[in-house]
Amino acid sequence: MADSFATRARLDVNGKSYTYSSLPKLGERFDIAHLPYSMKILLENLLRHEDGVTVNADHIEAVAKWDAARQPDTEIAFMPARVVLQDFTGVPCVVDLAAMRDAVTRLGGRPEQINPQIPSELVIDHSIQVDVFGRADALDLNGKIEFERNKERYGFLRWGQKAFENFKVVPPNTGIVHQVNLENLARVVMARELSDGNGGNELWAFPDTVFGTDSHTTMINGIGVLGWGVGGIEAEAAMLGQPSSMLIPQVVGFRLSGKMPEGATATDLVLTVTQMLRKHGVVGKFVEFYGDGLAHLPLADRATIGNMAPEYGATCGIFPVDAEALSYLRLSGRSEEQIALVEAYARAQGLWHEPDQPEASYSATLELDLGQVKPSLAGPKRPQDRVLLEDVKANFNENLGPLVAKRNGGQDQQVEGFREEGGAQPQAGALAAKPVSRIILDDGEHELADGSVVIAAITSCTNTSNPAVMLGAGLLARNAAAKGLKAAPWVKTSLGPGSLVVTDYLKKAGLLDELEKLGFYLVGYGCTTCIGNSGPLPEEVSKGIAENDLAVAAVLSGNRNFEGRIHAEVKMNYLASPPLVVAYAIAGTVDIDLTNEPLGHDSDGQPVYLRDIWPSNKEIGDTIAATVGPELFAQNYADVFKGDNRWNAIASPEGDLYEWDEASTYIKNPPYFDGMTMDVGGIDDVHGARVLGLFGDSITTDHISPAGNIKQDSPAGKFLVSRGVQPADFNSYGSRRGNDDVMVRGTFANIRIKNLFFGGEEGGNTLYFGKEPPEKMPIYDAAMKYQADGVPLVVFAGKEYGTGSSRDWAAKGTNLLGVKAVIAESFERIHRSNLVGMGVLPLQFRDGENAQSHGLDGSETIDVTGLDDGKARAATVVARKAGGEEKRFEVDVLLLTPKEVEYFRHGGLLHYVLRQLAAKQNA
Structure with a gap:
C-alpha cells in the first residue's frame, strides 16, 4: 500500500x-478545506487504496484539486x-458467484477464489406478497405462502x-433492506484489520x-x-475486490x-426536493445537503430525502455526520464504543459538520425554505411529477383522457407521437360520461368508477423508516375511527412496515389497533406493493374494472x-405520505x-374533512418521544441473522460447489460462461442488425426487466407450464431471477411498454x-428467430432509457436476447453501467436527434461502424x-473509462x- x-x-x-x-x-499539501463532504470521502x-496501479498519486491530486465547475473527465477507482x-x-448475484466457482475451476482455478472480499450482507425483503389483507392473521398467512413459494430460493441462499466467506443473510420477516441497513448494518465508520503490506495486519479506521x-x-x-445503488454485476465485482471506475463527479449543493x-x-x-432536482438536472452527479435547516431535520427525514436520490436522478443525496447522526446511532442501539469512534474519526478528518461552519464549494447550488413545503402527492x-394535494382532482382528470380514449371510441394517442413525457396530457377529445361498474362485496352493492382507489398501501423504505409519518398515520387513523369513518370497501388496504421496530412503537403508542380499525392490518415486512408485490385484487373488484375498462x-x-x-389492473398510481394513504383509503377515490x-360522514351524518382528523406536529413529536427508544432496536436486532423456525427448517446443500438441479425453475446455472476460454476478444463493428424495439422516452427498468406476476399466455408462462x-x-418474475430461462422470456414483456412499431x-410485441x-x-x-437466423439486434429509445430500479436483469435479458447495442437519447447511470457489464454497447444520439428525427420506423437494417476496438x-x-x-x-460511444473498454x-x-483470478492461480 503506497503513501505518496x-x-x-x-x-x-x-x-x-487505529x-x-x-x-x-493531505491538506498541508493541497487546499482541501473547501471540498464538499462527499468529495472528502472519495479522497x-x-x-487508502493507493497502489501505484489502480490508484496513483495523480488520481489523488486530481480529487484534491477538484474544480467545482469542471465537467467530469477524469477517471478514478472507487472501492x-x-x-x-x-x-x-x-439471488442472481449468488447464482453468478456459484456459476463463477464452476467456471474458474474449469479455467484451472480453485472454487475458494470466488469469495466476497468485503462484508456482504443480503436482506430478504422482496419476496413477501400481499395475498391476504384486511384481517388479523394476514401476517402469518402471507408468511406461510412466502416460504412455500420460495423455499428453493431460500435453501440456495x-x-x-x-x-x-464474508457473506451473511438477514432472513425474511425482519424488515426492508434499506431500513435494516440504516437501523443496524451501517457502521458510519469502519474498523477492520487490513494488510500492512509486510505480511501482517493492522487495525484501520x-x-x-x-x-x-x-x-x-x-x-x-x-x-x-456514502453509497449508491449498482447493478448486481458491479456489486459482484466489488465483492470480488475489483475497483469500480467512475468519473470524478460534480457535486450540487442543496441549501435547506x-x-x-x-x-x-x-x-x-x-x-x-425530487421535483426541484429533476428540473435542475443531476443525473450522474452527487447532491449534498447543508444549511441551517439541518438543525430542524431529524435523521429519519434526512434518510427519506437520501432514499429518493434515484427519483431525482442523482448518484447520491448525502448529509454530513453531525450531532443528529450520533443521536440516531444512540437511539438505534449502537454501542457507545462505536459512537465514540464515529465522532472521533469524523472530527479528526474534518468530516464533522457544525451549523456555523463555512460552506463548501459546489458545482451548482439550489435552496429550499422548509417553511414553504406544502402537502403533496406525485x-x-x-x-x-409532484402534485399539490389541492390539485390532485384536477391532475387525475387531466390525465384520464389518454387512458380511456379507446374506451370512448377514439385512438390511443401519444400527444407528441414519438415521445412519452411525464405530466398531464391533453384530453383525447371530449370524454363520454364516466361509466360505473356495480360490484357486490360482503357488505352490499357498491360502485366503481374512474379514479376509484383500489389499493391503499403503507409500504416501502421511503417512508416506513420515518416515525413521524408512520405514527402520524396511526394518529390520523385513530381520529378517523373515533368519528366512525372506515376505509371504502373496495380498497385493498395494507401495512408493510420497514422493520419490526416500527410495529413495536405503533403498538406501544396504541396505534396499531387504530390502523386495523380502518383495514390497515400488518401484511408483512418487505417492499410489497411498491415493487409490484401487491397481490391479487378481490375478484369482484377485478371484474368491475374489466367490465368498463376503468382507470382506477x-x-x-x-x-x-x-x-x-x-398492479396490472391499475392505470394510475400516486405516491403519498402514510397519513394521506389512510385518507385516500377512506375517500375511496x-x-x-x-x-x-x-x-x-361521521356517525351523525355530518361531513368530516381531512383537516378535522389531521394530527398536529406537536402531537406527533410527543408520541415519538414517548414511544421510540433504544430498547426497541436492541431487542429486535439481537439475533438479526438467526431467523425463525421456518427459516432454520429449510434444507440446503453442502459443499464449495453448488449442486445444480436441472429440474429447477428457480435456480439455474446461467449460460454466460459457456465455452469461455482464457482468450480475450475485441470490440467489433455491428453489421446487418435488425431493430428489436423502437421505444420512446422514460423506458424504465420495469419496462425492460421482468417484474410482477407471470401471465399464463406469456412466453415465460408457457415455458413454466x-x-x-x-x-x-x-x-x-422477481422470485425467479435465478433462472435465465424464465427471465429472458420476460425481457421487454411489460404490459405497459409501447413499441412504436x-x-x-401497449404490450411486449415486435415485428419479425x-x-x-x-x-x-x-x-x-422474434429474438429467438433472429438468433436462429444469425442476425444481431439493436434497440432504439428516447430519453432516460433505463431509469428506475437497479435491475441487472434489464441488461442480462437484453444480452441474452441477442441485442448488441442500445441507441438512446440518454441513459440512466446504473443501467448504462449494467449494459457495459453484460457486453451490450450503449450508444447515444447527438443532442436534438433521435430515431424520429432520422426518419426511422424500425424496418431498417442497421450497421454500427468505426468502433475501432473501443478506441x-x-x-x-x-x-x-x-x-x-x-x-x-453519428452517435457517441458510452464506454466512459478505459476499464469499461477492457x-x-x-x-x-x-x-x-x-x-484475472484464473490467471493468478495459473501463474
Whole structure:
C-alpha cells in the first residue's frame, strides 16, 4: 500500500489505536478545506487504496484539486467498504458467484477464489406478497405462502451463507433492506484489520461506504454514509475486490433553511426536493445537503430525502455526520464504543459538520425554505411529477383522457407521437360520461368508477423508516375511527412496515389497533406493493374494472409509481405520505379535493374533512418521544441473522460447489460462461442488425426487466407450464431471477411498454422481418428467430432509457436476447453501467436527434461502424431501408473509462474478473 503524500496517521479511541489516512495531513499539501463532504470521502478512499496501479498519486491530486465547475473527465477507482443486497437482485448475484466457482475451476482455478472480499450482507425483503389483507392473521398467512413459494430460493441462499466467506443473510420477516441497513448494518465508520503490506495486519479506521443492489441504497446517505445503488454485476465485482471506475463527479449543493410548517410531512418535503432536482438536472452527479435547516431535520427525514436520490436522478443525496447522526446511532442501539469512534474519526478528518461552519464549494447550488413545503402527492406515473394535494382532482382528470380514449371510441394517442413525457396530457377529445361498474362485496352493492382507489398501501423504505409519518398515520387513523369513518370497501388496504421496530412503537403508542380499525392490518415486512408485490385484487373488484375498462388508482407511500409496476389492473398510481394513504383509503377515490371536500360522514351524518382528523406536529413529536427508544432496536436486532423456525427448517446443500438441479425453475446455472476460454476478444463493428424495439422516452427498468406476476399466455408462462408448473405456482418474475430461462422470456414483456412499431399499442410485441410480410409476435419469440437466423439486434429509445430500479436483469435479458447495442437519447447511470457489464454497447444520439428525427420506423437494417476496438469515442450508424435508401448519423460511444473498454473486450465484467483470478492461480 503506497503513501505518496505521507498521510498515514494514528487515532486513539476507547483504548484502541487505529491507523487511518489523514485528510488534514493531505491538506498541508493541497487546499482541501473547501471540498464538499462527499468529495472528502472519495479522497480518503483513494489515499487508502493507493497502489501505484489502480490508484496513483495523480488520481489523488486530481480529487484534491477538484474544480467545482469542471465537467467530469477524469477517471478514478472507487472501492466500497461493503456491499448490501436484497433478495430479488441478491439471488442472481449468488447464482453468478456459484456459476463463477464452476467456471474458474474449469479455467484451472480453485472454487475458494470466488469469495466476497468485503462484508456482504443480503436482506430478504422482496419476496413477501400481499395475498391476504384486511384481517388479523394476514401476517402469518402471507408468511406461510412466502416460504412455500420460495423455499428453493431460500435453501440456495442458506447454502451461500455457509459456502461463502464474508457473506451473511438477514432472513425474511425482519424488515426492508434499506431500513435494516440504516437501523443496524451501517457502521458510519469502519474498523477492520487490513494488510500492512509486510505480511501482517493492522487495525484501520475508515469511512463506511457501500454499494447496494437496489437503487434506494442511497437512503443510507442520510446518516453520512456514502453509497449508491449498482447493478448486481458491479456489486459482484466489488465483492470480488475489483475497483469500480467512475468519473470524478460534480457535486450540487442543496441549501435547506427554515423549519417545516404545520401539516407538512417528510414525504411532502422529499417530493418537493425530487421535483426541484429533476428540473435542475443531476443525473450522474452527487447532491449534498447543508444549511441551517439541518438543525430542524431529524435523521429519519434526512434518510427519506437520501432514499429518493434515484427519483431525482442523482448518484447520491448525502448529509454530513453531525450531532443528529450520533443521536440516531444512540437511539438505534449502537454501542457507545462505536459512537465514540464515529465522532472521533469524523472530527479528526474534518468530516464533522457544525451549523456555523463555512460552506463548501459546489458545482451548482439550489435552496429550499422548509417553511414553504406544502402537502403533496406525485403521479400518476412518475415520482418526479409532484402534485399539490389541492390539485390532485384536477391532475387525475387531466390525465384520464389518454387512458380511456379507446374506451370512448377514439385512438390511443401519444400527444407528441414519438415521445412519452411525464405530466398531464391533453384530453383525447371530449370524454363520454364516466361509466360505473356495480360490484357486490360482503357488505352490499357498491360502485366503481374512474379514479376509484383500489389499493391503499403503507409500504416501502421511503417512508416506513420515518416515525413521524408512520405514527402520524396511526394518529390520523385513530381520529378517523373515533368519528366512525372506515376505509371504502373496495380498497385493498395494507401495512408493510420497514422493520419490526416500527410495529413495536405503533403498538406501544396504541396505534396499531387504530390502523386495523380502518383495514390497515400488518401484511408483512418487505417492499410489497411498491415493487409490484401487491397481490391479487378481490375478484369482484377485478371484474368491475374489466367490465368498463376503468382507470382506477393506487395510493401508496412508496418511491416508484411507473406504469405497470404496482398492479396490472391499475392505470394510475400516486405516491403519498402514510397519513394521506389512510385518507385516500377512506375517500375511496382520487377524484376528490381533500382540501375542500369531505372525506366522508361521521356517525351523525355530518361531513368530516381531512383537516378535522389531521394530527398536529406537536402531537406527533410527543408520541415519538414517548414511544421510540433504544430498547426497541436492541431487542429486535439481537439475533438479526438467526431467523425463525421456518427459516432454520429449510434444507440446503453442502459443499464449495453448488449442486445444480436441472429440474429447477428457480435456480439455474446461467449460460454466460459457456465455452469461455482464457482468450480475450475485441470490440467489433455491428453489421446487418435488425431493430428489436423502437421505444420512446422514460423506458424504465420495469419496462425492460421482468417484474410482477407471470401471465399464463406469456412466453415465460408457457415455458413454466411446459416444465410442469401450475399457474397457481408461477410466483413472480422477481422470485425467479435465478433462472435465465424464465427471465429472458420476460425481457421487454411489460404490459405497459409501447413499441412504436405499433403506435400507442401497449404490450411486449415486435415485428419479425425475417419473412414477408413482417410478422407480429412477442419480443422473445422474434429474438429467438433472429438468433436462429444469425442476425444481431439493436434497440432504439428516447430519453432516460433505463431509469428506475437497479435491475441487472434489464441488461442480462437484453444480452441474452441477442441485442448488441442500445441507441438512446440518454441513459440512466446504473443501467448504462449494467449494459457495459453484460457486453451490450450503449450508444447515444447527438443532442436534438433521435430515431424520429432520422426518419426511422424500425424496418431498417442497421450497421454500427468505426468502433475501432473501443478506441473511438464516436461511431457511425447506417440505417438501410428495404428500398435501398440509406441514412447515416453519428452517435457517441458510452464506454466512459478505459476499464469499461477492457471489460467490454472480455465480453463483460464478470468474464474479466474470472480471467484475472484464473490467471493468478495459473501463474
